[in-house]
Amino acid sequence: MQxxxxAVVVGAGIGGLTAALALHRHHWHVTLCERAPEAPTTGAGIGLAPNALRALAAIGTDAARAAGTAVPAAMGVxxxxxxxxxxxxTAELASRYGIPPIAVARPAFxxxxxxxxxxxxxxxGTTVTTVDNAATGPTLHTAEGGTLSADLVVAADGINSPLRRAFFPSHPGLHYTGETAWRTLLDAxxxxVSAMSETWGRGERFGITPLSDGRLYLYATAVLPAGTRAPDPRAELAHRFGAWHDPIPALLDRVSRLxxxxxxxxGLHDLAAPLPALHHGRIAWLGDAAHAMAPNLGQGGCQAIEDAAVLAHLLPPGDDPAGRDRIPAxxxxxxAARRARTHAIRLRARRAGRLGALRNPLAAAARNTAVRATPTPLALRALDSLFNGFRLPD
Known part of the structure; x- marks a missing residue:
């Protein structure tokens, strides 16, 4: 294999790690560069929907074995x-999609x-700053003074992707969705808590997700000007959500002790417009670097995992002597396989966020009435294109 x-993968988030693993199993020699000095030990949770679980299975990774199999009994709004x-x-979801979603702590996953x-x-501790000769034989330069040569570069360098800005300088960049989010993990x-829920107020939301390891992932959002930050996020959460339904007050009491x-x-951002392509020369973008989306559908990480599985599937095996010439194609x-799907999901996540963040009392009441009147089978049908949408191209 040497x-x-x-391949050099830039960024060791979920997308970058999955891409590195998929390419390794496709017989590529992989170097994964991460600017952080060490692996994260704190963070939030991530939901692995059926589409992401199928993509992980396609590259030979059993997420349930790695992260646990516990799932909430129910979920809803x-x-x-x-x-x-x-x-x-959850039984209804498993029956419809063949596998239930699971939620895991990001650091553990x-x-x-x-x-x-x-x-x-x-x-x-390796920060890639520039890539030269992207079209023919990429050379990567790092802030630490090193260089790396590659046949392929995978840009998984996050929502603020420096490589995206460098190679698509006319792209408008990020769009602020109008909401600020808080996230934490809680051991209680x-x-x-047996159900995964998202509670909708007027311009505010609060989510509770039981994780596969027994902890809880809590998140909340509020419509606020960009850049707004409370001096103490714990007190801000208690002020905004402390009078909401059980078990939110008790959970926030525990949060106050963290x-x-x-x-x-x-702040929540998504990509203001789709990239003209998800590749340039011998560089491929994936995950937030390629199609950053608001978290309202829980598909940001899932789509990064799909990207990684599809990319490795389409590339020639790393031990193919003639494979280098086939990389551009x-x-x-x-x-062609990923741009339209991720663009559609990005827009759908933006619209879902606008619905959940309604502040006008009449509009919020009308929204609630419409959601309550929607039969469960019809609501689930709306998820089909997400949860059943992963395919490896022929």
């Missing part, structure tokens, strides 16, 4: 007083992916 084709607007069981890579693949075994840094806060096929 004499085969070489509620009002601040606790009344369910829409509710379905990324650690599980990294553990499947060969020793020495992942290089922390004495507060059992370190302030345990609650992540960030494979990357064009990758753009």
């Amino acid at each position: 004499h085969g084709m070489r 509620r009002r601040p007083d606790g009344r369910w607007l829409l509710r379905t069981t 990324t650690a599980a992916l990294a553990a499947e890579l060969p020793p020495g693949t992942l290089r922390f 075994p004495d507060l059992p 370190a302030p840094t345990a609650v992540l806060q960030n 494979a990357l064009a096929a990758y753009t």
